[in-house]
Amino acid sequence: MNTNQQKVVKYYTNPETKLGFDYVLWGSKHFGFYPTGKVDVSEKEAQILHQDLVAKNLDLKENQIVLDAGCGQGVVSTYLAKKYGPKIFGITLVPFEVERAKERAKNLNVQKKTKYQVMDYSATNFPDNYFDAIYTTETLSHSPNIRKTLREFFRVLKPGGKVALFEYTLAPDEKFSEWEKKMLDVVIEGSAMMGLKDFRHDQFTGVVKNAGFENVKEQNITENIRPSFYRLHKLSRFPYKFIKLFGLQKFFINTTAGYEYYKMVSKGLFRYCIFTGSKPKKFAAKGKL
Template sequence: MASPTTAQAPAPAPPGLKEGIAGLYDESSGLWESIWGDHMHHGFYDSGEAASMADHRRAQIRMIEEALAFAAVPDDPEKKPKTVVDVGCGIGGSSRYLAKKYGAQCKGITLSPVQAERGNALAAAQGLSDQVSLQVADALEQPFPDGQFDLVWSMESGEHMPDKSKFVSELARVAAPGGTIIIVTWCHRNLEPSETSLKPDELNLLKRICDAYYLPDWCSPSDYVSIAKSLSLEDVKTADWSENVAPFWPAVIKSALTWKGITSLLTSGWKTIRGAMVMPLMIQGYKKGLIKFTIITCRKPGAA
């Protein structure tokens, strides 16, 4: 069920949540890669743009670059990130891109053994094994020491986190002093001052999406800002990129309706099929202004 606010203690993670998430991506990642490539996230488009199918992979790369620009991650050889963690890394599309862009060492974590194995194979095939390493791990209990990474990157994984405060706290913990944290995630709309929760029809729509995609409680962009500030993170910025991702879900549905998409979908498994069936609800959520595609960036305070 979607949560109206993070002001209260988070609900316990639903039983089997981690196993469900891992199973969904174990099952669906091969299909996604075969049709869309190795970036398992939205594309970024000019607002109101009519995009052709040929534009979508470029738009996924643009999403990465727009996020880096929004966070003002430096390209300067002396200041660029040298260590990166990709939290919820998928098959490592962002990990490999960031490793190549910055010459950085990149660690990726995912709940899916299939994704980790495939991502490491792709890194090896691209000659990046000495820079990129993916492993199975929980984002709420990262297997890294404090203060290790110059850039902490989470591209569309926050929506799977049952405890958003613990999630951001872990991102902050592993960030190096002065390090940049980038979260790109699905949120629900901010509540009006007169509201104590979302409307019943909004909660029902989100619940149907949650059930298909193994999503726990949602939160709003303002909730993320509050969490970041409570952790004394600095330079907290957020933006609503919902209009910039508007062409994405219609394109995913269109790709699923091709012969390759249909035959691949039917052989991929029930979790993937169920996810495909609720894709129109994502479009509905965006059109209603309920779902907000949000970027939140901040910086860990530098060393004294």
């Protein structure tokens, strides 16, 4: 396991991270989707709506073969397998997440519809043209080489197959204050989001196209995610007063992100977007790549 991979594992096994995801997000690794942009559903319901949005953007069907790239504890994949019926392969760098995902699949009776393993999504051992669909939910930013990862997605996706990437984008560096730059870098380093600065407002579709995908589209759903951002901001307010006072941000990455990132969202520095695309149906084995 290389240094970058070790950073990802370290982040997700950090006690603050594990406690936060388990007790604040119920094991989930993604935000909630609020259809009206207002808090008219619970956070748990909003997370389920987010998962349905994954299915909608992939046009999921029963018995399709799907890759969850960065599957976490299997919250999304088990839900999709149970409701929509595809066969989902979940991969992550974090061993304990694989065990949690398998346990969740067993509890939901979708063991035969899911398979979990430790694997780097930038260098998988899947054959060419294998998956009908691939998705990420706030995990692609952990890749230190986004372009390599997208090329790997392209390789293992069937011609005509779809990708749906639920990810953040950032404003240009010059839009950030010095403090915002500092906090951004602290969180990037502490949460192993090595690729985050490759996701720039209104530019990432070009990166996806350059990997070979066509029909690439971007949906900015920041306003639908904002209540979820704000919830974490509120939970972070009190502890962050002391964290900031004593300069302890790098030791409490998630609390720092919860507090600081919402302010960046409010200023338009952060967006939450869905990037979709497909592999050309006429792609040949020795095609564009």
